[in-house]
Structure formats: C-alpha cells, structure tokens
Amino acid sequence: MSIVKINVLQVPAEQREILEKRFASRAGAVEGSDGFEWFELLRPVEGTDNYLVYTRWRDEESFRAWMEGPMKSAHQGGGDRPKPVSESSSVWSFEVVQQAGPKTG
Numbered sequence: 001m002s003i004v005k006i007n008v009l010q011v012p013a014e015q016r017e018i019l020e021k022r023f024a025s026r027a028g029a030v031e032g033s034d035g036f037e038w039f040e041l042l043r044p045v046e047g048t049d050n051y052l053v054y055t056r057w058r059d060e061e062s063f064r065a066w067m068e069g070p071m072k073s074a075h076q077g078g079g080d081r082p083k084p085v086s087e088s089s090s091v092w093s094f095e096v097v098q099q100a101g102p103k104t105g
Contacts, residue, residue, distance in 0.1 A: 009088075
C-alpha cells in the first residue's frame with residue numbers, strides 16, 4: 001500500500017499568511033511526479049502553531065526520487081531564496097494499512 005509523509009512545520013501566527021502564499025505559488029509542483037498520490041496543507045485551528053504538509057506516495061522509492069529531483073532543485077535556489085517562515089520542522093513517515101472512502105450509491 002501507499003506511504004504518507006507529513007512535514008510538521010512550526011509557524012508563528014504572524015508568518016502563517018506568508019507560508020500559505022508560498023505554498024499557493026508552488027501549486028502544481030508535485031502533482032506530475034511519478035508515484036505521487038495526494039497533497040494537503042493543513043492549517044492549525046487551535047492549540048498549536050504546527051502546520052501539517054501531508055503527501056501520499058505509491059511507495060518510498062517514489063518519494064525519494066521526488067526528494068532527490070524536483071524537491072532538491074526547488075530548495076537549492078540562489079542567494080535570493082526567501083528566509084524560511086517556520087521555526088522548526090520534522091517529518092513523520094507512515095505506511096497506509098487501512099483506508100476507506102465515502103460510499104457511492
């Protein structure tokens with residue numbers, strides 16, 4: 001089954017709009033990657049400053065290929081690259097063992 005990678009970004013309230021605009025400007029950057037299945041940027045609503053960047057992949061190899069290709073290139077910009085808005089980040093990794101969707105009918 002698929003794998004899920006969740007990047008946990010601690011973002012102060014005054015930086016949230018900047019983070020969301022940066023992600024919006026990169027819309028479409030991952031969708032064409034081989035093995036990519038899903039993306040969501042989750043905004044905290046209470047009790048935390050952590051945004052969750054949820055991506056789902058066919059397998060670990062697909063994720064690694066994206067990290068070593070398009071993702072690496074995007075993060076190696078020139079000296080004019082904007083300063084990160086997150087205070088910290090970590091990546092959580094999961095394997096999908098069960099899934100369900102809405103019933104159709």
